Amino acid sequence: MVFRNAAGPGGALAIGNGESASSPTLIGSVQRALRLLEAVGAHPDGAPAKQLARETGLPLPTTYHLLRTLTHEGYLRRENGLFVLGEVAEAIGRGGARRRQRTHISEALAMAGRELRAAVYFGVYREGEVELVAVTDDPERPPVEEWVDFRSTAHAHAIGQCLLAQLDDAARKDHLARHPVQSMTPFSVRTEDDLLHRLDTVRRGHVAYDQQEYALGTVCSAIPVQVGSAAAALAVSLPADELHRLRNVTDQLRRMAEMTLTTLAFSISI
Known part of the structure; x- marks a missing residue:
């Protein structure tokens, strides 16, 4: 985390008393700023400078100076004389939480992949696009390239x-306008009408x-x-010569999702 000085050049957080970016006390200045951030974070409703x-x-x-600088940089904001975490600090917190949540999802997928002997995927539809959130990386069961x-x-x-089968008509129409149907292999759907018919089947069968x-x-x-x-959606992939296993593996995945994976999926920041 880098703190910039709002009052002058140099890109470092100064604290007065003659300290500069080259001063050996710069690390101490950053440490004090972090202590303040932690103290503010412990008060969701905010805290005054004297209490901090x-x-x-x-x-x-020193507290007043650091609070002014952190507020200017967006790490804090002042509301009715109380200091609370600002957008920058909240964004950092969300990023860390999201990484931890994705780690939990990846660990759950890895366990599922070992039991199913398949590559396992978790994806969401976010802001108009398919997003692959996590996928197993077992070299014995590699995911699709x-x-x-x-x-x-x-x-x-x-x-x-x-994912497309779960969208409403307007969202699906918008997606296909931006990403038209095109054949990827000799086995791909050929036209948008073919795809829409397929999606009807997917909705009815939930797979x-x-x-x-x-x-x-x-x-x-x-x-x-x-x-x-x-x-x-949760998904699995197998080598084509194991097609005979696919329906059974899918049924197993559904049972595992009901017991564990869906609970983990709820924790991810969507």
Whole structure:
């Protein structure tokens, strides 16, 4: 985390008393700023400068100076004389939380992949695009190589079809206007009408199957999962010569999702 000096050049956070960017006390200045941020974060409703000075053990003049600088830079904001975390600090916190949540999802997928002996994927439809949130990386069961962007080829793979099937007509029409249907392999759907017919089937069966439609030599399936109001899906892929396992693996995935994976999916920031 880098703090900039709002009052002068140099890009460093100064604290007065003659300190500069070259001063050996710069690290101490940053440490004091971080202590203040932690103290403010402990008060969701905000805290006044004098209270923050007491809790951090900082001199009041230093506290005032750091609070002014952190407020100017967006790490804090002042409301009715109280200091609360600002947009910059909140964004950093959300980023860390999201990384931890994705780690939890990845660990859950890895466990599922080992039990299913398949590559496992978790995807969502966010802001008009298919987003692959997590995928297993077991070298014995490698995931499908993304040889064409998954976002622009949702019509050609199971996870994309599962997500598109969950959209309303307007959102689906908008998506296909931006990402028209195109054949990826000899097995892909050929036209938008073919795709819409397929999506009707997916909605009725709550599962999408892809037999070498995106990548030759690979078969996939995807099931919808509930993540609030967002469209989300879990998927598996197998070598094409294991097509006979696909329906059984899909049923196992559904049972596992009901027990564990959906709970983890709820924790991810959508």
